[in-house]
Amino acid sequence: MSPRAAWRxxxxxxxxxxxxxDGKVDWMxxxxxTEGTNAQHPRAGDVARRDVPTCGLxxxxxxxxxxxxxxxxxxxxxxxxxRVVFGLLRSKELGGDPQQLIEKAMRPGPSTYRPYVLLHxxxxxxxxxxxxxxxxxxxxxxxxxxxxxxxxxxxxEKEK
Amino acid sequence: MPKEIRREEVRKLVAxxxxxxxxLPSPEYEEDxxxxxxxxxxRRLDTEARTILDPNRPVIVYCWDTT
Numbered sequence: 001m002s003p004r005a006a007w008r009x010x011x012x013x014x015x016x017x018x019x020x021x022d023g024k025v026d027w028m029x030x031x032x033x034t035e036g037t038n039a040q041h042p043r044a045g046d047v048a049r050r051d052v053p054t055c056g057l058x059x060x061x062x063x064x065x066x067x068x069x070x071x072x073x074x075x076x077x078x079x080x081x082x083r084v085v086f087g088l089l090r091s092k093e094l095g096g097d098p099q100q101l102i103e104k105a106m107r108p109g110p111s112t113y114r115p116y117v118l119l120h121x122x123x124x125x126x127x128x129x130x131x132x133x134x135x136x137x138x139x140x141x142x143x144x145x146x147x148x149x150x151x152x153x154x155x156x157e158k159e160k
Numbered sequence: 161m162p163k164e165i166r167r168e169e170v171r172k173l174v175a176x177x178x179x180x181x182x183x184l185p186s187p188e189y190e191e192d193x194x195x196x197x198x199x200x201x202x203r204r205l206d207t208e209a210r211t212i213l214d215p216n217r218p219v220i221v222y223c224w225d226t227t
Contacts, residue, residue, distance in 0.1 A: 001183055001184065001202055001223040001224075002183055002221045002222050002223040003162070004202060005181070005183040005202050005205055005221040005223075006162035006221050007162060008202075008205050008206070008209075009162075009205065009209060009213075009219055009221065010161075010162060012205070012206070012209050012210060013210070013215055014209070014213065014215050014219050015215070016217075016218040016219065017162045017163070017218075017219045017220075017221065018162060018163045018164070018165045018169070018170075018173065018178070018218065018219070018220045018221070019162050019163070019164050019165065019220075019221055019222070020165055020166075020167070020170045020220055020221070020222035021164045021165070021166075022166060022167065022225060023222045023223050023224050023225045024182070024184075024192065024193070024194065024222060024223070024224050024225070025224055025225040026166075026167055026225065027167060027170075027194055027222075028192065030167060032167075032194075033195055034192045034193060034194060034195065035192075035193055035194075035195050035196075035197075036189070036190055036191050036192040036193050037190055037191050037192075038191045038192045039192065116192075
């Protein structure tokens with residue numbers, strides 16, 4: 001739609017027209033602010049915990065588990081140097097062989113969600129898919145934080 | 161020929177005074193739009209663009225995504 005609008009504006013005499021081709025989805029996926037009726041409601045990116053422990057593929061499971069537990073977590077997100085999400089360690093995976101490498105222990109390719117998704121939509125998804133937590137990422141796969149189902153429910157209750 | 165731009169360029173141009181225009185229909189604009197965006201749906205461009213927009217300033221249009 002926006003390419004047609006850009007070309008039409010040029011034909012109407014506007015000489016300097018640009019098309020933000022990635023559009024509103026890209027803007028919102030980056031966690032940037034918006035205006036409008038939905039802007040008043042909390043979204044996944046507002047509630048996701050940004051302090052979730054992260055680790056790399058070549059670390060040992062026992063080290064990561066100890067680090068996570070020391071921070072009060074029973075989960076960790078596997079990322080690369082660019083914070084692109086490769087995998088997830090929930091309590092089940094963290095309970096594996098401490099000598100195992102993260103690359104072998106992790107749950108690879110977890111479903112990720114964008115920061116702009118409204119919380120009530122996220123709660124439905126998480127309940128339907130039995131997700132106690134879910135990584136929130138930008139559209140290019142970079143970790144924003146880990147969304148915890150209990151936090152979503154609490155935030156929605158608070159909003160009532 | 162309209163230029164295709166990305167997010168960072170949008171922010172720079174808007175900061176420099178460009179007019180940001182959402183061309184989606186009303187419900188979508190009302191729910192969420194970029195800060196400061198003007199609403200001018202595609203179907204109203206022909207009749208309203210010259211009155212709503214300043215032809216002497218840069219214009220950035222956007223919709224939902226690349227599709």
